[in-house]
Every structure is written in C-alpha cells, then in structure tokens.
Amino acid sequence: MAAGDVTIKGDSKRTIRGQRIVWGEVQLDGANPTPIALARFLASIDELTATFRRTTAPALDPVAITWDRSGTTANIYAWKHTLATDATLIASTNNTAIVSFIAIGPKA
Secondary structure, eight states: OOTTOEEEEEEOOSOBTTBEEEEEEEEOOSSSSEEEEOTTTBSSOSEEEEEEOOSSOOOSSOOEEEEEEETTEEEEEEEEEEETTEEEEEEOOOSSOEEEEEEEEOBO
C-alpha cells in the first residue's frame, strides 16, 4: 500500500435490514484527514468504526484516530502527542500507518 491507498476487503453486496456493510483498510496519507470514498458502495455513511492494524503498541505518532463523514466519504483523523513530554494531541503527519475500517449505510 502507498499513502492514501484504500483497499476494500469485503462487501455484503446486499442489504441487511436496509444496511450494507463494507470493510477494508486505508494507509494514512499524512494530510489529516485521510479520505475513504465509499460512494460506489453506500448512499450515505450511517456508522463507521476504525482502528489501527498493528501488533505493537502505538508510538508517539499516531496515538489515536477519530473519524467524521462528509456525504459518502469517511474522513480518518490521526493524532499524535505534541512532544514525548507533552501529551497534548495535534494532527498527525504519519503516512505509513494502516487503519482498518467497517462502514455501514444504505446501499448506493
């Protein structure tokens, strides 16, 4: 994967109680937020969960992720500590961390 790449790993392809489920991975692009365009799959994003895909503890950059939606695009925000001695969170510029996600919404 390269910075900003999105890989769809699975898709329910049908609705379950009116909702479609799409899951995959995105490599952070360093721009914060890293977008995940889902218009091909979902008419809107009702819910999304995201987590780091890793086997080790996060280091200083990034330490946390959050998300928000803009239409059919999920935006992943990565956060890092200001300094090793200052836990204040600021936008991460990491472009190598992998984030796994599951998105739910009505079928496009």
